[in-house]
Amino acid sequence: MNHDATPATAVTRPERRAFRSLHRLRVRWAEVDMQGIVFNGHYLMYFDTAVADYWRAMALPYTESMRTFGGDLYVRKATLDYLASARYDDVLDIGIRCARVGTTSLLLAGAVFRQDELLAAGELVYVFADPATQKTKPLPQPLREVLQAFEDGAPMLSVRTGNWDELGADARAIRTEVFVQEQHIPAELEWDEADGACVHAVAYNRIGAALATGRLLEHVPGVGRIGRMAVRQPLRGAGAGLLVLQALMQAARERGECEVLLHAQTSAASFYARCGFVARGPQFDEAGIPHVEMVRGL
Incomplete structure (x- = not known):
C-alpha cells in the first residue's frame, strides 16, 4: 500500500489476485x-456493497x-472504467483494496470480475471528516x-482464553447483545453459575473491540x-466464530478431553x-429456539 496523498488520475486495471x-x-x-446488460x-452500487x-x-x-476513530468517511470522488458487459444472472466478484492513504483521505481501488475476466475498474476517494462540522480531519x-495490516495479509482478529473474571465483561456484553436483545432469550435463562467454572474465549479486532465469544x-x-x-451481527461470516x-477445541485438547x-x-x-461436527439425535427446543446436538472427536 503506497502512502501518498495524491490519487492517481487514471484508473488502473488490476488482476483478481491483487x-x-x-x-x-x-x-x-x-x-x-434495455440492452440486456447491467446498467x-x-x-x-456493487462497489458500495463490496x-x-x-x-x-x-x-x-x-x-x-x-x-471510536472520532469521525467518518465521505466519498469525495468516484471513477469508473467500463471494459466489458455484465449480464443478467452473471456471478460477479467485486474486489476492494486500499491503494493509497493520504493525510485526510484514502483511495479504495475496486474491480468487477466474472471469473478472471475484468469487467470494470474503479476508484473511490474518501475523506475523513467530523460528522458535526463536515470539516476534514487527519486519518x-x-x-x-x-488498513496497512490488512493489505499486508496480517490476521485481523486475535482470541484470548481465560476465566470469567478475566473475560466476563466482554463476553457478557456480546451475549447480551446477541442472545437477550437480538434473539429475545430471557436474561434469566442466559446467565448461570457455570460461567464461573468455564473456560471462556473472546475474539478481538486490532483496535481492541470484542466481537465474538464462547465457553x-x-x-x-x-x-x-x-x-x-x-458473534456480533456486523462480523458474522468474517471468521470470528471459527476462531473462537x-x-x-484447543483448550479441550489441552485438558485431555x-x-x-x-x-x-x-x-x-x-x-x-x-x-x-456431526449431528446426533433428534431436533429439540431450547429457550424457544430449535437446536440439534452435534459432536466431534478431538
Missing part, C-alpha cells in the same frame, strides 16, 4: 437495462469503529495501521461441552458441520 477482499453477488433482473450506475464487506474483512464494525493512526465446560470426564457461541470455536459436543441452533448447524 484483492484480499472479494464480495460475490449475482446480477438481478432489475439491474439490467452503468449499478456498478457504483466496501461494506471490506470493513467486515478487516473486523471493523463500521459505525462503531468510526465513533487516525489506528485506522492507518489496520467450554466439562460435560462428563473426557468430554467437553462448548456453548454460548455468539478453534480456541475452545477426547470429544466435544454442543447444542447448535439449527440455523447454525451447517457452520458446525463444516468444522467437522
Whole structure:
C-alpha cells in the first residue's frame, strides 16, 4: 500500500489476485437495462456493497469503529472504467483494496470480475471528516495501521482464553447483545453459575473491540461441552466464530478431553458441520429456539 496523498488520475486495471477482499453477488433482473446488460450506475452500487464487506474483512464494525476513530468517511470522488458487459444472472466478484492513504483521505481501488475476466475498474476517494462540522480531519493512526495490516495479509482478529473474571465483561456484553436483545432469550435463562467454572474465549479486532465469544465446560470426564457461541451481527461470516470455536477445541485438547459436543441452533448447524461436527439425535427446543446436538472427536 503506497502512502501518498495524491490519487492517481487514471484508473488502473488490476488482476483478481491483487484483492484480499472479494464480495460475490449475482446480477438481478432489475439491474439490467434495455440492452440486456447491467446498467452503468449499478456498478457504483456493487462497489458500495463490496466496501461494506471490506470493513467486515478487516473486523471493523463500521459505525462503531468510526465513533471510536472520532469521525467518518465521505466519498469525495468516484471513477469508473467500463471494459466489458455484465449480464443478467452473471456471478460477479467485486474486489476492494486500499491503494493509497493520504493525510485526510484514502483511495479504495475496486474491480468487477466474472471469473478472471475484468469487467470494470474503479476508484473511490474518501475523506475523513467530523460528522458535526463536515470539516476534514487527519486519518487516525489506528485506522492507518489496520488498513496497512490488512493489505499486508496480517490476521485481523486475535482470541484470548481465560476465566470469567478475566473475560466476563466482554463476553457478557456480546451475549447480551446477541442472545437477550437480538434473539429475545430471557436474561434469566442466559446467565448461570457455570460461567464461573468455564473456560471462556473472546475474539478481538486490532483496535481492541470484542466481537465474538464462547465457553467450554466439562460435560462428563473426557468430554467437553462448548456453548454460548455468539458473534456480533456486523462480523458474522468474517471468521470470528471459527476462531473462537478453534480456541475452545484447543483448550479441550489441552485438558485431555477426547470429544466435544454442543447444542447448535439449527440455523447454525451447517457452520458446525463444516468444522467437522456431526449431528446426533433428534431436533429439540431450547429457550424457544430449535437446536440439534452435534459432536466431534478431538
